[in-house]
Amino acid sequence: MFTNDQILAALSKVIHPEKGKDIVTLGMVSEIESGENGISLIIVPEKSNDPFISSIKSTIVRTLKDVLGPDAVVSSIEIRPKLMAGKRQEKPDDLLPGVTNIIAVSSGKGGVGKTTVAVNLAIALARMNYNVGLLDADVFGPSVPIMFDAENYRPEVKRENNTDHIIPLKKYGVKVLSTGFFVDPADAVVWRGPMASNFLKQLLAQGDWGHLDFLLVDLPPGTSDIHLTLVQEVAVTGAIIVSTPQEVALADAIKSISMFRSDKINVPVLGLVENMSWFTPAELPQNRYYIFGKEGCRILAEKMGVPLLGQIPLVQSICESGDKGLPVAIDDSPAGMAFMTLAGEVIKKTNKRNIDLKPTEKVQLNK
Numbered sequence: 001m002f003t004n005d006q007i008l009a010a011l012s013k014v015i016h017p018e019k020g021k022d023i024v025t026l027g028m029v030s031e032i033e034s035g036e037n038g039i040s041l042i043i044v045p046e047k048s049n050d051p052f053i054s055s056i057k058s059t060i061v062r063t064l065k066d067v068l069g070p071d072a073v074v075s076s077i078e079i080r081p082k083l084m085a086g087k088r089q090e091k092p093d094d095l096l097p098g099v100t101n102i103i104a105v106s107s108g109k110g111g112v113g114k115t116t117v118a119v120n121l122a123i124a125l126a127r128m129n130y131n132v133g134l135l136d137a138d139v140f141g142p143s144v145p146i147m148f149d150a151e152n153y154r155p156e157v158k159r160e161n162n163t164d165h166i167i168p169l170k171k172y173g174v175k176v177l178s179t180g181f182f183v184d185p186a187d188a189v190v191w192r193g194p195m196a197s198n199f200l201k202q203l204l205a206q207g208d209w210g211h212l213d214f215l216l217v218d219l220p221p222g223t224s225d226i227h228l229t230l231v232q233e234v235a236v237t238g239a240i241i242v243s244t245p246q247e248v249a250l251a252d253a254i255k256s257i258s259m260f261r262s263d264k265i266n267v268p269v270l271g272l273v274e275n276m277s278w279f280t281p282a283e284l285p286q287n288r289y290y291i292f293g294k295e296g297c298r299i300l301a302e303k304m305g306v307p308l309l310g311q312i313p314l315v316q317s318i319c320e321s322g323d324k325g326l327p328v329a330i331d332d333s334p335a336g337m338a339f340m341t342l343a344g345e346v347i348k349k350t351n352k353r354n355i356d357l358k359p360t361e362k363v364q365l366n367k
């Protein structure tokens with residue numbers, strides 16, 4: 001096995017053909033691991049469509065052998081997209097100036113896996129070394145605390161410059177605030193709309209979020225006052241819609257997409273995530289059973305002109321690990337890798353959105 005320093009020294013001999021500098025200096029080497037099966041690398045090119053990537057990959061394999069000897073076998077080279085700096089709002093009157101991208105995670109129907117996707121996506125992005133926050137805005141059914149095994153977490157509140165700062169839970173690399181940290185969900189169900197909305201405002205404004213590349217907001221299902229409050233309070237970069245491939249879920253997903261795209265709201269839809277795409281039993285990992293129908297979200301995505309960001313299988317480990325507070329994205333199981341792949345797609349689509357479209361405007365009440 002080799003040390004990271006040995007590997008880095010060898011990689012610094014690999015020159016990017018166009019830029020004329022080595023890939024270490026260019027900051028393209030993100031992670032190095034040397035184990036029994038060989039060396040695995042994560043490379044993050046400056047441009048996601050860098051035409052030199054395949055030649056760089058073969059140069060890496062050759063150079064490691066040349067410098068470190070025949071034992072320097074490369075087991076994998078993963079190419080990951082790089083998040084480009086975005087600009088979220090045109091006017092500087094934003095509650096969250098330190099947050100580069102606010103992503104709303106929404107669904108038409110409840111129970112389709114919105115929270116599961118939001119939590120695992122947040123963890124996957126954090127594993128890619130981004131600063132990530134997760135705000136559980138599902139006031140009437142907050143389930144983020146369970147997935148972080150933090151049902152008894154009570155955030156500390158610090159008073160500074162006459163304002164209260166609510167300190168998020170920091171776990172698996174993600175800063176987390178949930179309405180469930182403050183109120184018993186059984187009490188929240190009797191709240192009226194304004195109370196729930198005020199609570200969301202407070203978590204946005206007073207949450208000690210600091211600098212974040214991504215703040216994911218787990219919204220309640222459907223279209224609610226909470227959705228409206230979010231888009232009125234902050235400029236939302238984009239929305240991700242979660243659905244299962246089942247007809248009834250798809251019909252509601254259409255409503256959800258239409259809401260974000262409506263003239264009044266005008267938040268770009270980054271794409272659709274299909275959850276529970278097929279069932280794969282642990283003992284038959286090659287088998288796929290399309291319990292809720294096949295490719296429903298792909299068909300819908302094409303019809304609505306939105307990207308399909310990923311397909312997540314229905315596997316027991318996703319459910320069990322969520323209940324235990326150990327979401328699958330924390331390690332490299334096949335289910336965990338599905339979320340890493342999804343995170344890569346979310347980065348690409350966020351970059352594209354920030355290049356192609358103007359920053360989102362906050363929704364004005366009197367518009």
Ligand SMILES: Nc1ncnc2c1ncn2[C@@H]1O[C@H](COP(=O)(O)OP(=O)(O)O)[C@@H](O)[C@H]1O
Binds near residue numbers: 107113114117314315
């Ligand atoms: N891909 C999956 N495989 C297995 N179980 C899943 C999957 N996605 C979600 N679940 C389970 O389904 C239930 C509902 O998911 P959840 O994320 O809470 O949905 P929502 O937030 O949309 O209401 C949870 O028990 C969760 O563990």
Ligand SMILES: [Mg+2]
Binds near residue numbers: 114115116138141143
């Ligand atoms: Mg939920």
